[in-house]
Amino acid sequence: MKRLKYIVLSLCCLTVMICSCIEEFNAQLPEGDSNLLVVDGNIISDSTCVFTLTRSFSLNEEGIPEDYNQINADVCVKGSDGSVYTGTPMGNGKYSVKIGTLNPQQTYHVEIVWEGSTYTSIPQQPLATEDLSLKFTQPDGNGPVHILLSTESPANNEAAYYTWNYIEDWEVRTNFRTNAEFNPKDSSIIEYDYFPYAKGWVHRLSKDILINTTANYNNNQLKDKTLYSIGNQDLRISHLYSTFVVQRKMTKGEYEYYECKKRFTNDMGGLFTPQPSELPTNLRCNDNRKRVIGYVGVNMNVSIRQLYIPTTEVNYVQAFRCEETEEKELLGKLSQLGIKNTTDLYNYGYRVSYYLYLGPMSPPMITWAEYRCVDCRALGADPNARPDFWPDF
DSSP, X not given: OOOEEOOOOOHHHHIIIIIXXXXXXOOEEOGGGTTOEEEEXXXXXXXXXXXXXXXXXXXXXXXXXXXXXXXXOXXXXXXXXXXEEEEEEEXXXXXXXXXXXXXXXXXXXXXXXXXXXXXXXXOBOXXXXXXXXXXXXXXXXXXXXXXXXXXXXXXXXXXXXEEEEEEEEEEXXXXXXXXXXXXXXXXXXXXXXXXXTSEEEXXXXXXXXXXXXXXXSGGGOOOSEEEEEEOTTOGGGSSEEEEEEEEEEEOHXXXXXXXXXXXXXXXXXXXXXXXXXXXXXXXXXXXXXXXXXXXXXXXXXXXXXXXXXXXXXXOOOOSSXXXXXXXXXXXXXXXXXXOOSHHHHHHHTEEEEEEEXXXXXXXXXXXXXXXXXXXXXXXXXXXTOOOTTOOXX
Protein backbone atom coordinates (compact mmCIF):
# COMPACT_ATOMS: atom_id res chain seq x y z
CA MET A 1 0.00 0.00 0.00
CA LYS A 2 1.53 3.29 -1.07
CA ARG A 3 1.45 5.99 1.59
CA LEU A 4 -0.49 9.11 0.68
CA LYS A 5 -1.43 11.90 3.03
CA TYR A 6 -2.37 15.55 3.35
CA ILE A 7 0.17 17.84 4.89
CA VAL A 8 0.33 21.56 5.55
CA LEU A 9 3.07 23.18 3.49
CA SER A 10 4.99 26.21 4.64
CA LEU A 11 3.69 29.53 3.42
CA CYS A 12 6.85 30.02 1.36
CA CYS A 13 6.46 26.75 -0.55
CA LEU A 14 2.75 27.31 -1.08
CA THR A 15 3.40 30.78 -2.45
CA VAL A 16 5.99 29.52 -4.93
CA MET A 17 4.03 26.48 -6.06
CA ILE A 18 0.46 27.74 -6.15
CA CYS A 19 0.65 31.28 -7.44
CA SER A 20 3.84 31.46 -9.44
CA CYS A 21 5.16 29.94 -12.61
CA ILE A 22 7.90 27.54 -11.51
CA GLU A 23 9.86 27.76 -14.75
CA GLU A 24 11.34 31.23 -15.14
CA PHE A 25 10.53 32.55 -18.60
CA ASN A 26 13.56 34.40 -19.93
CA ALA A 27 12.05 35.94 -23.06
CA GLN A 28 15.03 36.41 -25.39
CA LEU A 29 13.34 37.73 -28.51
CA PRO A 30 14.05 39.45 -31.83
CA GLU A 31 15.19 43.06 -31.58
CA GLY A 32 11.76 44.53 -32.32
CA ASP A 33 10.18 42.57 -29.48
CA SER A 34 12.60 43.55 -26.71
CA ASN A 35 11.55 45.47 -23.58
CA LEU A 36 8.07 43.89 -23.48
CA LEU A 37 6.57 43.35 -20.04
CA VAL A 38 6.49 39.65 -19.08
CA VAL A 39 4.04 38.69 -16.31
CA ASP A 40 4.00 35.41 -14.35
CA GLY A 41 1.49 34.76 -11.59
CA ASN A 42 -2.07 33.77 -10.76
CA ILE A 43 -4.90 34.90 -8.50
CA ILE A 44 -5.82 32.24 -5.92
CA SER A 45 -8.43 32.62 -3.21
CA ASP A 46 -7.16 32.74 0.39
CA SER A 47 -3.46 32.74 -0.47
CA THR A 48 -0.46 35.00 -0.74
CA CYS A 49 0.34 35.11 -4.44
CA VAL A 50 3.54 36.27 -6.07
CA PHE A 51 3.58 38.06 -9.41
CA THR A 52 6.95 38.09 -11.17
CA LEU A 53 7.55 40.94 -13.62
CA THR A 54 10.44 40.91 -16.07
CA ARG A 55 11.18 42.46 -19.44
CA SER A 56 12.03 40.71 -22.67
CA PHE A 57 15.46 41.30 -24.18
CA SER A 58 17.05 41.00 -27.58
CA LEU A 59 18.51 37.85 -29.08
CA ASN A 60 21.56 39.99 -29.81
CA GLU A 61 22.38 40.27 -26.12
CA GLU A 62 24.82 37.73 -24.72
CA GLY A 63 23.39 36.04 -21.66
CA ILE A 64 20.69 37.46 -19.42
CA PRO A 65 20.89 41.23 -18.73
CA GLU A 66 21.44 42.06 -15.08
CA ASP A 67 18.49 44.47 -15.07
CA TYR A 68 15.96 42.29 -16.89
CA ASN A 69 14.01 41.82 -13.63
CA GLN A 70 14.43 45.32 -12.22
CA ILE A 71 10.78 46.26 -12.71
CA ASN A 72 9.45 49.01 -10.48
CA ALA A 73 5.67 48.92 -10.74
CA ASP A 74 2.43 49.17 -8.80
CA VAL A 75 0.63 45.83 -8.64
CA CYS A 76 -2.82 45.04 -7.30
CA VAL A 77 -5.68 42.59 -7.76
CA LYS A 78 -9.19 44.00 -8.18
CA GLY A 79 -12.63 42.40 -8.04
CA SER A 80 -15.92 43.37 -9.65
CA ASP A 81 -17.32 43.65 -6.12
CA GLY A 82 -14.97 46.57 -5.45
CA SER A 83 -12.35 44.57 -3.54
CA VAL A 84 -8.71 45.61 -3.95
CA TYR A 85 -5.65 43.65 -2.85
CA THR A 86 -2.46 45.70 -3.04
CA GLY A 87 0.90 44.14 -3.88
CA THR A 88 4.06 44.51 -1.81
CA PRO A 89 7.47 44.73 -3.56
CA MET A 90 9.84 41.86 -2.76
CA GLY A 91 12.70 42.94 -5.03
CA ASN A 92 13.89 41.66 -8.42
CA GLY A 93 10.51 42.21 -10.04
CA LYS A 94 8.53 40.12 -7.53
CA TYR A 95 5.37 41.40 -5.83
CA SER A 96 3.41 39.54 -3.17
CA VAL A 97 -0.34 40.02 -3.00
CA LYS A 98 -2.34 38.70 -0.07
CA ILE A 99 -5.64 37.55 -1.56
CA GLY A 100 -8.76 37.22 0.57
CA THR A 101 -11.70 34.88 0.00
CA LEU A 102 -12.89 35.23 -3.58
CA ASN A 103 -16.55 35.16 -4.56
CA PRO A 104 -17.23 32.59 -7.32
CA GLN A 105 -19.94 34.87 -8.72
CA GLN A 106 -17.60 37.86 -9.11
CA THR A 107 -14.73 38.50 -11.54
CA TYR A 108 -11.13 39.39 -10.71
CA HIS A 109 -8.11 40.73 -12.55
CA VAL A 110 -4.58 41.99 -11.93
CA GLU A 111 -3.62 45.60 -12.61
CA ILE A 112 0.01 46.63 -13.18
CA VAL A 113 1.17 50.21 -13.65
CA TRP A 114 4.64 50.36 -15.21
CA GLU A 115 6.45 53.18 -16.95
CA GLY A 116 3.31 55.28 -17.28
CA SER A 117 1.15 52.52 -18.79
CA THR A 118 -1.48 50.30 -17.19
CA TYR A 119 -1.59 46.58 -17.90
CA THR A 120 -4.67 44.59 -16.89
CA SER A 121 -5.75 40.98 -17.24
CA ILE A 122 -9.22 40.14 -18.57
CA PRO A 123 -11.60 39.76 -15.59
CA GLN A 124 -12.51 36.12 -14.87
CA GLN A 125 -14.67 34.23 -12.43
CA PRO A 126 -12.62 31.93 -10.19
CA LEU A 127 -12.32 28.31 -11.34
CA ALA A 128 -12.79 25.47 -8.87
CA THR A 129 -10.07 22.81 -9.14
CA GLU A 130 -11.05 19.15 -8.91
CA ASP A 131 -9.32 16.79 -6.50
CA LEU A 132 -6.43 14.54 -7.48
CA SER A 133 -4.82 11.34 -6.23
CA LEU A 134 -1.28 9.98 -6.54
CA LYS A 135 0.47 6.64 -6.55
CA PHE A 136 3.72 5.19 -7.85
CA THR A 137 4.66 2.10 -9.78
CA GLN A 138 7.77 0.39 -11.14
CA PRO A 139 6.21 -1.76 -13.89
CA ASP A 140 9.07 -4.11 -14.75
CA GLY A 141 10.53 -4.11 -11.25
CA ASN A 142 13.90 -2.89 -12.46
CA GLY A 143 13.24 0.25 -14.48
CA PRO A 144 12.06 3.79 -13.82
CA VAL A 145 9.61 4.58 -11.03
CA HIS A 146 6.55 6.40 -12.39
CA ILE A 147 4.49 8.89 -10.37
CA LEU A 148 0.91 8.40 -11.53
CA LEU A 149 -1.84 10.98 -11.24
CA SER A 150 -5.63 10.67 -11.40
CA THR A 151 -8.22 13.45 -11.34
CA GLU A 152 -11.88 13.60 -10.44
CA SER A 153 -14.42 14.19 -13.19
CA PRO A 154 -15.46 17.86 -13.53
CA ALA A 155 -18.87 18.66 -12.09
CA ASN A 156 -20.09 19.95 -15.45
CA ASN A 157 -18.63 16.91 -17.26
CA GLU A 158 -16.85 19.19 -19.72
CA ALA A 159 -13.23 19.02 -20.81
CA ALA A 160 -10.88 20.30 -18.13
CA TYR A 161 -7.40 21.82 -18.44
CA TYR A 162 -4.77 21.49 -15.72
CA THR A 163 -1.26 22.50 -14.81
CA TRP A 164 0.90 20.86 -12.14
CA ASN A 165 3.91 21.85 -10.07
CA TYR A 166 5.68 19.75 -7.47
CA ILE A 167 8.14 20.03 -4.60
CA GLU A 168 10.60 17.20 -4.02
CA ASP A 169 12.43 16.22 -0.84
CA TRP A 170 14.56 13.15 -0.36
CA GLU A 171 16.86 11.66 2.24
CA VAL A 172 20.34 10.46 1.33
CA ARG A 173 22.40 8.07 3.43
CA THR A 174 26.04 7.20 2.91
CA ASN A 175 27.33 3.65 2.57
CA PHE A 176 29.70 4.13 5.49
CA ARG A 177 28.92 5.98 8.70
CA THR A 178 31.90 7.60 10.34
CA ASN A 179 32.36 9.76 13.41
CA ALA A 180 35.84 10.83 12.32
CA GLU A 181 36.90 13.61 9.97
CA PHE A 182 40.34 14.30 8.54
CA ASN A 183 41.58 17.88 8.97
CA PRO A 184 43.79 18.75 5.97
CA LYS A 185 45.17 21.86 7.71
CA ASP A 186 47.26 19.87 10.18
CA SER A 187 46.64 16.24 9.08
CA SER A 188 44.83 15.50 12.34
CA ILE A 189 41.71 13.42 12.95
CA ILE A 190 38.64 15.07 14.48
CA GLU A 191 36.37 12.67 16.39
CA TYR A 192 32.65 13.26 17.05
CA ASP A 193 30.25 11.46 19.36
CA TYR A 194 27.80 11.09 16.44
CA PHE A 195 27.88 10.58 12.66
CA PRO A 196 27.76 14.16 11.32
CA TYR A 197 27.63 13.48 7.58
CA ALA A 198 26.03 10.04 7.39
CA LYS A 199 22.68 11.38 6.16
CA GLY A 200 21.19 14.53 4.72
CA TRP A 201 18.30 15.93 2.74
CA VAL A 202 17.77 17.58 -0.62
CA HIS A 203 14.94 20.03 -1.42
CA ARG A 204 14.00 20.94 -4.98
CA LEU A 205 11.22 22.74 -6.86
CA SER A 206 10.07 21.44 -10.22
CA LYS A 207 10.86 23.64 -13.21
CA ASP A 208 9.01 21.75 -15.93
CA ILE A 209 5.85 23.00 -17.61
CA LEU A 210 3.40 20.18 -16.86
CA ILE A 211 -0.02 20.54 -18.50
CA ASN A 212 -2.74 18.25 -19.83
CA THR A 213 -6.40 18.24 -20.80
CA THR A 214 -9.12 15.67 -20.21
CA ALA A 215 -10.64 16.36 -23.63
CA ASN A 216 -9.57 12.99 -25.05
CA TYR A 217 -10.25 10.84 -21.99
CA ASN A 218 -13.32 8.96 -20.77
CA ASN A 219 -15.58 10.94 -18.45
CA ASN A 220 -13.20 13.90 -18.85
CA GLN A 221 -11.01 12.31 -16.22
CA LEU A 222 -7.30 11.52 -16.13
CA LYS A 223 -6.66 8.04 -14.76
CA ASP A 224 -3.22 6.80 -13.68
CA LYS A 225 -1.35 9.10 -16.07
CA THR A 226 2.41 9.46 -15.62
CA LEU A 227 3.23 12.90 -14.25
CA TYR A 228 7.00 12.28 -14.21
CA SER A 229 9.45 9.42 -13.72
CA ILE A 230 12.55 8.68 -11.63
CA GLY A 231 15.30 6.36 -12.87
CA ASN A 232 16.12 3.30 -10.79
CA GLN A 233 19.68 4.60 -10.20
CA ASP A 234 18.50 8.02 -9.08
CA LEU A 235 19.51 8.99 -5.53
CA ARG A 236 16.01 10.36 -4.97
CA ILE A 237 14.75 6.83 -4.29
CA SER A 238 17.85 5.58 -2.47
CA HIS A 239 16.18 5.86 0.96
CA LEU A 240 13.00 7.92 1.27
CA TYR A 241 11.47 10.31 -1.27
CA SER A 242 8.60 12.77 -0.90
CA THR A 243 6.74 14.81 -3.50
CA PHE A 244 4.07 17.44 -3.02
CA VAL A 245 2.00 17.88 -6.17
CA VAL A 246 -0.14 20.97 -6.74
CA GLN A 247 -2.92 20.78 -9.32
CA ARG A 248 -4.52 23.95 -10.67
CA LYS A 249 -7.35 24.16 -13.19
CA MET A 250 -7.03 26.48 -16.18
CA THR A 251 -9.20 27.91 -18.92
CA LYS A 252 -8.63 26.66 -22.46
CA GLY A 253 -6.98 29.99 -23.30
CA GLU A 254 -4.45 29.67 -20.50
CA TYR A 255 -3.77 26.06 -21.50
CA GLU A 256 -2.99 27.20 -25.05
CA TYR A 257 -0.66 29.87 -23.65
CA TYR A 258 1.32 27.24 -21.74
CA GLU A 259 1.44 25.00 -24.80
CA CYS A 260 3.01 27.82 -26.83
CA LYS A 261 5.28 28.84 -23.97
CA LYS A 262 6.52 25.27 -23.63
CA ARG A 263 7.25 25.11 -27.35
CA PHE A 264 8.97 28.51 -27.19
CA THR A 265 11.15 27.39 -24.28
CA ASN A 266 12.09 24.03 -25.79
CA ASP A 267 12.52 25.05 -29.43
CA MET A 268 13.66 28.67 -29.24
CA GLY A 269 15.43 29.53 -32.45
CA GLY A 270 13.76 26.80 -34.50
CA LEU A 271 11.89 27.30 -37.74
CA PHE A 272 8.49 26.84 -36.11
CA THR A 273 9.19 28.66 -32.86
CA PRO A 274 6.22 30.91 -31.98
CA GLN A 275 6.89 34.63 -31.82
CA PRO A 276 5.58 36.83 -28.96
CA SER A 277 2.71 38.06 -31.12
CA GLU A 278 1.58 34.43 -31.47
CA LEU A 279 1.53 33.71 -27.73
CA PRO A 280 -2.03 33.77 -26.36
CA THR A 281 -2.48 36.32 -23.59
CA ASN A 282 -5.27 37.72 -21.47
CA LEU A 283 -3.30 40.84 -20.58
CA ARG A 284 -3.82 44.18 -22.28
CA CYS A 285 -2.16 47.60 -22.11
CA ASN A 286 -4.05 50.87 -22.22
CA ASP A 287 -1.50 51.95 -24.83
CA ASN A 288 -2.33 49.92 -27.95
CA ARG A 289 1.25 50.28 -29.17
CA LYS A 290 2.55 48.20 -26.24
CA ARG A 291 2.31 44.43 -25.96
CA VAL A 292 2.65 42.17 -22.97
CA ILE A 293 3.52 38.49 -22.47
CA GLY A 294 1.70 36.39 -19.87
CA TYR A 295 -1.59 34.81 -18.84
CA VAL A 296 -3.13 35.30 -15.40
CA GLY A 297 -5.45 32.59 -14.12
CA VAL A 298 -8.07 33.00 -11.38
CA ASN A 299 -8.90 30.10 -9.04
CA MET A 300 -11.03 29.38 -5.99
CA ASN A 301 -8.63 26.64 -4.92
CA VAL A 302 -5.89 24.26 -5.88
CA SER A 303 -5.57 20.57 -4.98
CA ILE A 304 -2.45 19.43 -3.10
CA ARG A 305 -1.30 15.88 -2.37
CA GLN A 306 1.84 14.34 -0.95
CA LEU A 307 3.34 10.98 -1.86
CA TYR A 308 6.13 9.08 -0.10
CA ILE A 309 8.29 6.52 -1.89
CA PRO A 310 10.38 4.40 0.51
CA THR A 311 13.25 2.47 -1.04
CA THR A 312 11.86 -0.71 0.52
CA GLU A 313 9.00 -0.58 -1.99
CA VAL A 314 11.05 -0.05 -5.15
CA ASN A 315 14.16 -1.56 -6.69
CA TYR A 316 16.93 1.00 -6.35
CA VAL A 317 20.30 0.22 -7.95
CA GLN A 318 23.26 2.26 -6.71
CA ALA A 319 25.15 3.73 -9.66
CA PHE A 320 28.59 3.58 -8.01
CA ARG A 321 30.53 1.12 -5.87
CA CYS A 322 31.76 1.87 -2.38
CA GLU A 323 34.77 0.18 -0.86
CA GLU A 324 36.85 1.05 2.17
CA THR A 325 40.55 0.32 2.35
CA GLU A 326 43.04 0.37 5.20
CA GLU A 327 45.12 3.53 5.07
CA LYS A 328 48.55 1.94 4.52
CA GLU A 329 47.23 -0.36 1.81
CA LEU A 330 45.48 2.47 0.01
CA LEU A 331 48.61 4.64 0.03
CA GLY A 332 50.52 1.74 -1.50
CA LYS A 333 47.92 1.26 -4.26
CA LEU A 334 47.88 4.94 -5.18
CA SER A 335 51.60 5.64 -4.83
CA GLN A 336 52.07 5.34 -8.59
CA LEU A 337 49.72 8.34 -8.94
CA GLY A 338 51.93 10.44 -6.71
CA ILE A 339 49.80 9.92 -3.57
CA LYS A 340 52.33 9.97 -0.75
CA ASN A 341 50.45 10.89 2.42
CA THR A 342 47.01 11.35 3.98
CA THR A 343 46.73 14.95 2.79
CA ASP A 344 47.23 13.68 -0.75
CA LEU A 345 44.48 11.10 -0.13
CA TYR A 346 42.13 13.85 1.02
CA ASN A 347 42.89 16.07 -1.97
CA TYR A 348 42.41 13.09 -4.30
CA GLY A 349 38.83 12.65 -3.05
CA TYR A 350 39.06 10.18 -0.19
CA ARG A 351 37.71 10.55 3.33
CA VAL A 352 38.11 8.63 6.59
CA SER A 353 35.46 5.91 6.74
CA TYR A 354 36.51 4.29 10.03
CA TYR A 355 38.76 5.37 12.88
CA LEU A 356 39.62 3.56 16.11
CA TYR A 357 42.26 4.76 18.53
CA LEU A 358 43.03 2.37 21.40
CA GLY A 359 45.80 4.35 23.04
CA PRO A 360 49.43 5.35 22.66
CA MET A 361 50.66 1.74 22.79
CA SER A 362 49.15 0.83 19.38
CA PRO A 363 48.64 2.68 16.10
CA PRO A 364 45.09 3.75 15.27
CA MET A 365 42.99 1.69 12.89
CA ILE A 366 42.05 3.91 9.91
CA THR A 367 40.23 3.09 6.69
CA TRP A 368 39.40 5.41 3.81
CA ALA A 369 36.71 5.48 1.13
CA GLU A 370 35.60 7.78 -1.69
CA TYR A 371 34.09 11.09 -0.58
CA ARG A 372 30.60 10.21 -1.91
CA CYS A 373 30.59 6.98 0.10
CA VAL A 374 31.28 8.75 3.40
CA ASP A 375 29.88 12.28 3.26
CA CYS A 376 26.29 13.04 2.19
CA ARG A 377 27.36 16.53 1.13
CA ALA A 378 29.20 14.97 -1.81
CA LEU A 379 25.79 13.74 -2.96
CA GLY A 380 24.24 17.21 -2.85
CA ALA A 381 22.55 16.69 0.52
CA ASP A 382 22.53 18.96 3.56
CA PRO A 383 22.81 17.16 6.95
CA ASN A 384 21.03 20.10 8.65
CA ALA A 385 18.10 20.40 6.23
CA ARG A 386 15.71 17.77 7.59
CA PRO A 387 12.14 18.91 6.73
CA ASP A 388 9.78 19.48 9.66
CA PHE A 389 7.37 16.88 8.31
CA TRP A 390 10.01 14.17 7.76
CA PRO A 391 9.15 10.81 9.36
CA ASP A 392 11.58 8.48 11.12
CA PHE A 393 12.27 5.76 8.62
